[in-house]
Amino acid sequence: MEKKVFERPRYLKKASTHYCPGCGHSILHRLVAEVIEELGIGERTIGVPPAGCAVLAYDYIDVDMGEAPHGRGAALATGIKRVLPDRIVFSYQGDGDIAAIGTAETIHAANRGERITVIFVNNGCYGMTGGQMAPTTVTGQLSTTTPGGRVPLRDGYPVDLSEMLAVAKGTVYIERTSVTSPKNILRTKRAITKAFRTQIDGLGFSLVEVLSPCPTNWKLSPVEAARWAEETMTKTYPLKVIKDLTGTPGQDGN
Amino acid sequence: MTKKAKKGRITVDREFCKGCYLCISVCPTGSIGISGTLNQKGYYPVEFLDGKNQGEESRCTGCTTCAIVCPDVAIEVYRE
Numbered sequence: 001m002e003k004k005v006f007e008r009p010r011y012l013k014k015a016s017t018h019y020c021p022g023c024g025h026s027i028l029h030r031l032v033a034e035v036i037e038e039l040g041i042g043e044r045t046i047g048v049p050p051a052g053c054a055v056l057a058y059d060y061i062d063v064d065m066g067e068a069p070h071g072r073g074a075a076l077a078t079g080i081k082r083v084l085p086d087r088i089v090f091s092y093q094g095d096g097d098i099a100a101i102g103t104a105e106t107i108h109a110a111n112r113g114e115r116i117t118v119i120f121v122n123n124g125c126y127g128m129t130g131g132q133m134a135p136t137t138v139t140g141q142l143s144t145t146t147p148g149g150r151v152p153l154r155d156g157y158p159v160d161l162s163e164m165l166a167v168a169k170g171t172v173y174i175e176r177t178s179v180t181s182p183k184n185i186l187r188t189k190r191a192i193t194k195a196f197r198t199q200i201d202g203l204g205f206s207l208v209e210v211l212s213p214c215p216t217n218w219k220l221s222p223v224e225a226a227r228w229a230e231e232t233m234t235k236t237y238p239l240k241v242i243k244d245l246t247g248t249p250g251q252d253g254n
Numbered sequence: 255m256t257k258k259a260k261k262g263r264i265t266v267d268r269e270f271c272k273g274c275y276l277c278i279s280v281c282p283t284g285s286i287g288i289s290g291t292l293n294q295k296g297y298y299p300v301e302f303l304d305g306k307n308q309g310e311e312s313r314c315t316g317c318t319t320c321a322i323v324c325p326d327v328a329i330e331v332y333r334e
Contacts, residue, residue, distance in 0.1 A: 006330060021272035182280055
């Protein structure tokens with residue numbers, strides 16, 4: 001008897017996304033929808049999409065959504081969570097959104113220990129506006145505003161926002177993963193599940209940083225972009241559990 | 255008679271596929287190929303080879319690796 005072992009999750013609308021071929025956003029949308037379905041929280045989840053490529057996330061993930069002004073995802077999520085504390089509130093933000101224009105809101109929300117979950121998609125550039133240098137662009141990476149590669153003495157060093165937030169006392173769970181291989185995609189799903197659980201248990205602020213390929217702006221094929229993220233980006237942003245005070249076993253059972 | 259290997263099958267939604275070919279790069283049995291005709295968006299979508307290139311029955315085991323990496327959820331996987 002043949003049975004279906006993989007299908008579209010219930011909370012992902014049957015729509016073709018506007019993302020480029022090989023984009024990490026669409027993989028991550030699916031993972032978020034799968035986790036929401038598995039935890040059975042679809043009817044009480046509220047998402048906060050960012051400005052950036054994922055601005056239309058509400059067209060794809062089938063839960064309530066409230067669009068945030070650029071960078072203010074954590075602030076808006078704070079407001080929603082404080083007014084409706086029984087809801088599960090997550091913000092979905094890119095690196096230009098969370099690590100440049102929204103740094104202040106994010107750091108203060110984390111420091112207050114707001115009981116929200118942040119999904120932080122790091123592709124090392126401003127994807128929607130055409131691939132300019134972002135704070136998270138790694139040293140030597142080509143972008144339209146650093147055509148010869150990012151030089152730290154001229155352009156500054158890449159910002160490691162997750163490590164910065166780990167210092168804040170209000171944060172409970174921070175992990176960095178990627179969506180560049182089947183193994184890492186499954187790790188990302190477990191990390192998102194744990195981040196949502198942290199919020200359901202009311203422990204505090206949780207964040208999952210996801211390294212995501214941007215083939216169009218990196219000027220690579222989707223397969224090459226995934227490899228580049230895995231080989232080069234992880235040197236600056238190693239994949240690991242950065243902070244875990246939840247008291248539950250982590251990815252590798254420790 | 256030897257025990258038959260676990261058999262699988264995938265279906266590809268041609269209009270959802272954007273031709274990133276991540277699935278081809280991760281398929282352990284080489285069961286996915288590129289279709290010779292364009293879809294409406296102008297991409298060459300992937301297709302399930304079903305043994306076409308191997309001169310035998312499909313070797314797909316239904317491991318779901320292709321569906322896990324597919325950004326556009328164009329692949330559904332069936333297993334016996």
